[in-house]
Amino acid sequence: MADVLLEGVWKVYRDGYEVVALRDINLFVEGGEFVAVMGPSGSGKTTLLNVISGLDRPTRGRVLVRGMDLTAMGEDELARFRLSSIGIVFQFYNLLPEMTCAENVALPLIARGLNVRAAIEEALRMLEKVGLADRAHITPDRLSGGEQQRCAVVRALATSPSLILADEPTGNLDSRSKREVMELLRNVNEDGVTVIVVTHDPEVASYSRRVIRLRDGSIVEDRAK
Ligand SMILES: Nc1ncnc2c1ncn2[C@@H]1O[C@H](COP(=O)(O)OP(=O)(O)OP(=O)(O)O)[C@@H](O)[C@H]1O
Numbered sequence: 001m002a003d004v005l006l007e008g009v010w011k012v013y014r015d016g017y018e019v020v021a022l023r024d025i026n027l028f029v030e031g032g033e034f035v036a037v038m039g040p041s042g043s044g045k046t047t048l049l050n051v052i053s054g055l056d057r058p059t060r061g062r063v064l065v066r067g068m069d070l071t072a073m074g075e076d077e078l079a080r081f082r083l084s085s086i087g088i089v090f091q092f093y094n095l096l097p098e099m100t101c102a103e104n105v106a107l108p109l110i111a112r113g114l115n116v117r118a119a120i121e122e123a124l125r126m127l128e129k130v131g132l133a134d135r136a137h138i139t140p141d142r143l144s145g146g147e148q149q150r151c152a153v154v155r156a157l158a159t160s161p162s163l164i165l166a167d168e169p170t171g172n173l174d175s176r177s178k179r180e181v182m183e184l185l186r187n188v189n190e191d192g193v194t195v196i197v198v199t200h201d202p203e204v205a206s207y208s209r210r211v212i213r214l215r216d217g218s219i220v221e222d223r224a225k
């Protein structure tokens with residue numbers, strides 16, 4: 001089964017004037033793939049990720065994730081599906097500043113109904129696996145950018161999603177931190193998780209086995225390596 005299937009997806013923004021952010025996108029991503037999405041600023045990369053995650057709805061077309069049609073779901077169902085099946089990593093980490101690293105990772109588990117103590121224990125176990133055990137009990141402002149982003153990746157993985165979507169996850173990291181984050185995503189992918197990462201950076205794209213290039217909302221290149 002395809003992990004991600006987009007059929008004739010359009011996204012048109014109409015506020016004042018019309019912007020076609022996605023133009024008849026047809027895309028098939030198999031389970032376990034590692035895909036990089038590249039293209040100039042404004043070409044529709046973030047919009048594409050957002051329709052795949054269900055954060056945004058297409059104007060036209062269908063989006064299926066693991067056979068489930070996101071475009072047919074109501075908001076509540078979509079939110080539940082996202083929580084259980086999709087991990088999202090943002091450029092600016094989006095960790096809650098007043099919570100420790102472990103508490104941030106525990107949040108999605110608590111949202112899914114795990115009690116706080118069990119969620120924190122699971123968070124600690126996961127942080128330990130990626131070498132962040134000694135950072136678990138401090139707040140994000142005391143972590144390096146790379147550590148914050150690794151924490152954010154661990155949080156995205158907390159609920160064992162089959163799909164990770166990352167939008168410029170290394171956009172403001174130095175090259176060592178960038179490699180640490182990408183190694184983590186590579187390990188996750190080797191465990192069978194599908195990874196789709198938006199990036200401007202050829203080094204980041206080199207971790208993928210398939211590169212999709214967007215221009216003006218269309219896929220202009222789809223190349224397996
Ligand atoms: N909420 C919105 N309302 C109106 N237009 C939007 C909205 N979001 C995005 N757009 C437009 O849609 C197009 C695609 O935007 P998108 O953010 O997907 O590009 P991108 O490829 O991610 O760019 P970048 O590399 O700068 O992040 C752009 O022209 C943008 O201005």
Ligand SMILES: [Mg+2]
Pocket residue numbers: 045046047167
């Ligand atoms: Mg973007």
